[in-house]
Amino acid sequence: MRPRTASLISVLVLLPAVLGRSLVGQGARPRTSVGLFLSKTQRASRPGSLLLKSHLKLRNTPPDVLTVAESESLVVECEAGGNPPPTIHWLKNGRRIDQDDSENTDELFSSQNAVPMLGLSFTRSRLFIDCASAQFDEAEYTCVAENPYHRVSKTTKVKVSKIGGARSSPMCLVKKSFDHPGSPARITMWTHTRLELMGSTVQLFCRPSGSPKPAVAWFGPDDNALQSGDKYKVLDNGDLEIRNIAWNDMGGYTCAAENSHGVDRTSTFLYPTLPDKA
Template sequence: MYLAFLVAAAALVCGAASSNVNRHMKLLDVDNRIQSNSISRVPPRRSITFTKRPPAKLVHRPGSTVELTCEAIAAPAPSVHWFRNDVPVYEYDKESNEILDSNPTSLARVSSTLLLSRAEETAKYTCLVVSGSKTARRSSVVFNIDGGTDLSERSKLAPLSPRVLVWYKVFVDVMGSNVALPCRVRGHPRPHIIWRDHYGNDVKSDPRMKVLRSGELVISNLSWTDMGEFSCTATNMFGSAEITTFLYPAKPSDTSD
């Protein structure tokens, strides 16, 4: 069932590449010792593991920006949803609600950040992580010290340099799969997004790859040659932001275990 957990190395993988893979696999709590023509079995995850969670309580002072971040590891690759007093967060922060179709054979470490730039009344914000039929949540109570609000349309359109809010730090799936790597960005004016492969080339040069308006990179028919760091760069007139996702194509199992 969990074919993506059969992490395999291709023949003649050099020592430097092996070290690079092992370094990234540690982000998934995976001990992946790559050897030529070897296959290491990675036990399937039975639960969602938080690697970073928002504080239980914090204060939002007028004129400041509060950042709430959730990071989690799960299989299938998890998605993150934010709630304010149990109501989904949409409007200007809708880009921080990551909704992706995830293959059951995938494994990933996801990072999602909610930016609170306007001082609102005290509220509970919840990070909900979903992985297949599994869910986990962590909440943070954000106190507004003066009770003031600024909900004007103008405040939503204030100049803002790009911030990447949702991405996978590491993503594993079976070769031959169609995968989607998120790069959800907030900024005003709307940032321009460019994805580059592990050679530094614009992915648009590969017919198997497509960048959606949402910022997601869709890769068809995942192959071993796709292994490596993919970078997403978001740019507008006020600055730029970049993240990287390490993509690992796994070899399907030849056994029934």
């Protein structure tokens, strides 16, 4: 057995174990919902294919309490792993925060005719709190991860401290009270790691925010810019679609969001995997 093949098998076995789930093998009863499992015809043409049961688990969540000094900035991060690939959004005192302009969180698993996917994905998200003030920002913030089958969450209380009785600067109060003419480009949600069966189509998340609206560009493992065409498509929401993935598509992909106030970058690792052979 070649080392790379052995590595693929190890990843397929160990990652579900870390997430507390097991692989579904050839002897398991096929399921038809949302194309997660092979149909009888597909199973006959792809014997022994391994697919994951749907699952979702939060990882690397923020602590129960975070403290930030008045007028300082805070970034709260959250990560979730699962199948189908999860999306993440945030709540402030139970109300949803709209961090980006896109409400399109649908993934390719929503198509009944989609090629069955392994779909194991780790999604990360960042919540930005600028010019913190007790009046506007001291609250409970909830990281919510979800896919079509599961929903999990973690709540963090943010406290704003007034060191030495300091008050928010006038500039911070202006930014909080009115529509500020601009804000830097920031990526609020992205795919950190994705494992998928070769031959599938994958959608790698990259959701930017900022004013004016950031332009998004993707770069491949060789650092060359990716152009929309037969192989790649940059979606309106910033995500990257890669069709018919192969072993040589493995590697790190960079999403860059930029506007007149700044630039932000995130990295995604794509790991194409071979279906198990009978």
